[in-house]
Amino acid sequence: MSDMKRMKRDAALKIIAEHVDDSLVVAAYQAAFEWIIIRPSDCNLIATGAMGLVSSHGLGLAIGRPDRKVIVFDGDGSLLMNLGSLVTVGEVEPKNFYHFVCNNGVYEANGSHPTPGSDKIDFAGLASAAGYASTDMFDDLDDLSARIPDVLSRQGPVFVDFRVERGESYPQDYGYMHGAEHRAAFKAALRAS
Amino acid sequence: MATDSSLSGAAVISAIKAAGIEYIVSVPDIVTSDGLLWPIARDPELQHIRVCKEDEGVSICVALGYCGRRSLLLIQNTGFLDSINAIRAIAVEYENPLCMMVGLQGKEADVLPTQSNKVSVRIVEPMLDVMGIEHHLLQTTSSAEAIVPAVDAAYQEDHPVCFVLGQSPGE
Numbered sequence: 001m002s003d004m005k006r007m008k009r010d011a012a013l014k015i016i017a018e019h020v021d022d023s024l025v026v027a028a029y030q031a032a033f034e035w036i037i038i039r040p041s042d043c044n045l046i047a048t049g050a051m052g053l054v055s056s057h058g059l060g061l062a063i064g065r066p067d068r069k070v071i072v073f074d075g076d077g078s079l080l081m082n083l084g085s086l087v088t089v090g091e092v093e094p095k096n097f098y099h100f101v102c103n104n105g106v107y108e109a110n111g112s113h114p115t116p117g118s119d120k121i122d123f124a125g126l127a128s129a130a131g132y133a134s135t136d137m138f139d140d141l142d143d144l145s146a147r148i149p150d151v152l153s154r155q156g157p158v159f160v161d162f163r164v165e166r167g168e169s170y171p172q173d174y175g176y177m178h179g180a181e182h183r184a185a186f187k188a189a190l191r192a193s
Numbered sequence: 194m195a196t197d198s199s200l201s202g203a204a205v206i207s208a209i210k211a212a213g214i215e216y217i218v219s220v221p222d223i224v225t226s227d228g229l230l231w232p233i234a235r236d237p238e239l240q241h242i243r244v245c246k247e248d249e250g251v252s253i254c255v256a257l258g259y260c261g262r263r264s265l266l267l268i269q270n271t272g273f274l275d276s277i278n279a280i281r282a283i284a285v286e287y288e289n290p291l292c293m294m295v296g297l298q299g300k301e302a303d304v305l306p307t308q309s310n311k312v313s314v315r316i317v318e319p320m321l322d323v324m325g326i327e328h329h330l331l332q333t334t335s336s337a338e339a340i341v342p343a344v345d346a347a348y349q350e351d352h353p354v355c356f357v358l359g360q361s362p363g364e
Contacts, residue, residue: 045259048252049282056249060256063216063242084245091243183287187259 004119005139008167009102010034013073015144016100019152020071022193023098024061027073028054029109031102032177034170035073042189046177052081055099059085062094062156065190069096069152073162076103077115079123089157090131097156099127102164127159139163201334202228202362205294208337210238212344214263214292218242218250222269224296228362230267247272248279255289263348266293270317273355277320284353285324291353292344294331296361306330306357321355332359 009031017039025044027035032046045061048054058072079085079101089097105118124135134154138144138161151158176182206229209217217233219241234241244250247268254264268276273295284291299311309315321328327347329339340356347354 047287049287050248050279053248053252053279053283056244056252057256059249060253061260063253064257064260064262082246082249085249088242088244088249178286180288183289190259191261 004105004163006104006163006165007139007141007144009104009164010038010167010170011141012138012144012162012164013038015141016071016148019148023069023071024065024190025071025073026054026058026061028075028078028102030166030172031073031075033172034167036176037170042185045183045186047179047183047186049178052078054078055082055085055089058097058099059089059092059094062097063092066094066096069098070094071098071152072100074099074101075108076101076105076118076121076123077107080115083126086127086130086132086159090127093131093133093157095133095156098152098158098160099132100160100162102162104164104166108166124159124161132157132159135159135161137161137163198333200228200331200358200360200362201337202232202364204334204337205229205331205340205362206232206236206239208340209265212263212292212341214239214265214344216240216242216254216257216262216264217267218244218253218264219267220244220247220250220269220272222267222272222296222298224269224298224300224358224361225267225294228364229294233267246275248276251276251279251283251291254291255283255287258290258348263290263344264292266291267296268293269296269298270313271298273317274313274320277324280326280353281324285326288351289353290347290351292347293353293355294358295355296358300359302360306359317357321357326353326355328355328357330357330359
């Protein structure tokens with residue numbers, strides 16, 4: 001793992017939560033478990049099934065509900081499994097799509113082994129080349145607090161290299177993540193608003 | 194002109210529309226290129242989403258379903274096989290509607306898919322059976338009549354369905 005500067009993930013997510021209203025939020029793995037406690041809402045979707053597909057779920061929601069902002073908390077390992085999704089997003093150009101990649105440089109849920117190229121890869125550069133309208137990077141909580149309102153007010157698709165590391169421990173409720181109750185609540189929330 | 198032994202692409206597209214499908218999510222396949230995908234790409238009544246890989250499409254279609262929108266994932270047998278884990282998790286285990294149409298690249302003429310000499314063709318329907326996914330073989334134009342009720346059932350009962358193309362659709 002590189003010595004890259006990083007924010008505590010839960011602290012960073014708490015800052016973003018202050019600026020999220022009725023947005024649909026799709027999140028992967030560790031960020032998902034933290035997000036559903038930091039911002040409990042039926043507008044959260046953490047059931048994305050197979051690793052790598054959180055961005056594609058987010059894209060489908062952004063297409064199906066152009067009236068709602070869609071915020072995606074991807075993982076770096078997850079995005080590496082679905083790099084083509086950057087190109088698909090660039091092709092579709094969803095104006096309501098905000099793609100944060102929680103870049104911790106490791107497969108945290110699987111023994112914290114380094115992700116390939118973790119000390120070299122430029123995720124924002126890849127997203128920019130794929131056609132995202134704008135890209136950004138955060139590795140400092142004060143900077144995040146100052147600039148996140150601007151990021152979330154931009155026209156999408158927006159990509160953020162969100163450099164984070166593990167913060168406080170949160171329960172990992174895989175039963176809830178993959179359970180029918182969670183998906184039913186999300187669908188009901190979409191129907192209701 | 195379609196005959197009793199042919200599969201009309203126009204009839205398939207007509208049934209897709211009659212089933213309330215608005216979005217076609219695809220990776221190109223030579224089996225469906227001329228008869229389905231090019232006409233769909235030019236059809237203003239259908240929204241065409243090009244994806245880089247088939248499992249992206251699984252997620253996009255299911256997410257559209259969450260939004261109350263119907264879609265079809267139009268892919269090749271190889272892409273279906275490559276996407277098994279996504280289909281298993283997101284459609285089968287999560288009990289979500291996912292409508293797939295799969296071209297059988299490499300299938301011999303006048304041979305049932307399960308009788309094919311090509312492994313990539315022969316195992317498609319057994320794989321669907323193993324996963325408990327309802328499937329319909331579209332062999333002739335009249336078989337396209339299965340599309341509307343099967344799509345309706347998938348969305349009303351929350352389960353995946355797959356239309357396997359027994360031959361390359363013509364006009």
